[in-house]
Amino acid sequence: MEDIESISASIHDDITKVKNLKELSTLETLYLGRNGKINELLKKMKDKGPEERKTYGQSVNLIKENFIKLLISKKQALLTTANNDDYIDVTLPGNKYPKGSLHLISVAVEEISRIFEKISFIRVSYPEVEYEFFSFESLNMPKTHAARDDFETSFIQAPQHLQYGKMLLTPHTSSGQVREMWRVGTPPIRMINIAKTYRPNWDATHTPMFFQFEGLCIDTDINITHLKGTLDYFVKAYFGNDIEARLRPHHFQFTEPSFEVDVTCTVCKGTALVDKQRCRVCKSGWLELGGTGMVHPNVLISGKIDPNIYSGWAFGFGIERVIMMKYGIDDIRNYYSGDIRFLEQF
């Protein structure tokens, strides 16, 4: 019993002297460890007579319980009382960690989707790894067309499809036009197809992988005024109310007539002048956005739609290009450089 009393007394002394959590943990091992003081007491049980063993055991257990209670309250005190090594002031503001954000391309994809959803266009995506048929044949592009050359399109080494030909990385979102016509069947069709597209180019305005968004509208009595109205709506919604679209005659195999779309330069606001000098970005007051036109009757036929009943228009623009125009970015490669200093600005 003498041991019990001395250990019981030393517990109080030892706990009072503890100054931090490390010391507290050492004390815990000293008493509760496998060879700790309390276990040593328990080991002596077997030497006691039957009568004494019961009261001895109870006393040791009491000491153990007390020790644990003291340990817990000491720990609490160390964590919540100022002027000791382990004090934590829970009212202090936490450390700020840098926050990530969506990539500016993802933001633009969402923005463009919302703008077209408001006028009932349905967002779709079609395969990035596509067959020749959907990228070229169905779009009225003959086998001899220059865009079908190995230098213009990335072909995949895969077995040819008997009907749809070779596999390739789609060079434009126009490959979704006939797929959408097949999916919907009978018009009306209002599609906005946003996808990754691929061409083997690499310079300040071209990357091998880039995003395009393609609009397609087919119904009875659709004409160029609907196309112009939709483009005006888009450029004002995306770039701002002072921006206008204009159509310039051009040629695409899959549209007739075909146009290139220009928009008012966002830098000089269409004046072609910045500080009385010629605008270096556009030189003319206009910037080129992408291609458009009335869907060629042969494409409607590929899509199993009667060109005598239905007509439509389509456009295809580069997403990187529209963002460049909106923010005055001069090198497209910045998007994919992974340079956080560039990305953080948006």
Ligand code: FA5
């Ligand atoms: C086309 O791709 C046509 N499919 C567009 C179209 C659709 C016309 C429907 C008529 C009807 P074009 O090759 O001009 O057209 O490309 C359109 C836009 O994609 C370009 O204006 C440019 O913004 C972007 N683009 C083209 N190649 C690259 C590239 N390598 N890197 C980044 N953007 C590109």
